[in-house]
Amino acid sequence: MATPPGGLEFCVFPTAIGHCALVWREPGVVVGSALPHGSPQSTRAAVARWYPEARESTPGADVAAVVAQVADLLETGTGDLSGVDLDLAAVPAFDRRVYEVVRDIPAGATLTYGDVAARLGAPGAAQAVGQALGRNPFPPIVPCHRVLAAGRQVGGFSARGGRRTKLRMLEAEGVHLEHPTLFDV
Numbered sequence: 391m392a393t394p395p396g397g398l399e400f401c402v403f404p405t406a407i408g409h410c411a412l413v414w415r416e417p418g419v420v421v422g423s424a425l426p427h428g429s430p431q432s433t434r435a436a437v438a439r440w441y442p443e444a445r446e447s448t449p450g451a452d453v454a455a456v457v458a459q460v461a462d463l464l465e466t467g468t469g470d471l472s473g474v475d476l477d478l479a480a481v482p483a484f485d486r487r488v489y490e491v492v493r494d495i496p497a498g499a500t501l502t503y504g505d506v507a508a509r510l511g512a513p514g515a516a517q518a519v520g521q522a523l524g525r526n527p528f529p530p531i532v533p534c535h536r537v538l539a540a541g542r543q544v545g546g547f548s549a550r551g552g553r554r555t556k557l558r559m560l561e562a563e564g565v566h567l568e569h570p571t572l573f574d575v
Contacts, residue, residue, distance in 0.1 A: 398444035400437050402430050403457050406465040407558060408550075409433045413441050418452030421477045422527040423460070425549040440527075456531075463530060467497055467563035471531045485522040492523070495536045498563045502538050503545070516540075524548050535559040542567060 398421060400413040408426025411433050415421055422440060427433040437444060449457060456474050463469040472493045478486050491509045495501055501509075503516035503523075510519070523534040529549060535556045539545030544567055547556035557567065 398441050399447040400444045401449050402433050405461045410460060411437045412457055413437060413444050414453050419475045419477045423529060423531055425529050427550050460530060464562060474531050476528055485525060488519050488522040489532045492532055492534060492537060495533060498565060500536050500538050500565055502540055504540060506537060
């Protein structure tokens with residue numbers, strides 16, 4: 391059965407950090423994405439909670455290219471997802487502005503929550519930036535993992551695995567915040 395125009399579709403796909411998901415509507419506009427939730431079934435269940443009308447399907451070439459870019463980013467730390475077409479209609483205006491700034495952070499670079507707030511012309515809004523990133527419906531396309539707490543501290547991360555997942559994503563991009571100890575070697 392074909393998806394009606396504007397209908398939502400999704401796919402779950404393997405990456406170096408686990409099974410991620412991408413939700414889209416034609417013509418290849420990404421409506422949401424998900425980092426791993428522990429298993430392919432758990433990721434599917436999360437998508438079903440967030441987008442109950444979406445049906446699982448095989449992506450066309452445009453969405454398949456985004457899937458490949460996400461998988462490549464999470465494996466090699468390379469790739470530029472800044473050109474992916476996102477549906478921001480349901481995103482509040484402040485969050486949209488935050489996501490625009492964060493999408494401009496290249497792989498291998500970081501900003502702090504305060505840096506993002508300053509770029510928005512809203513110094514002192516670091517906490518609001520953190521809250522907006524905690525609601526990010528497009529990880530890692532909107533690379534919230536590249537935003538750190540003051541002093542280049544990891545800060546929070548709402549994805550499964552929390553700080554460990556954030557560190558793993560950053561390390562794939564060549565950003566090393568914590569140095570291994572004798573017990574890590």
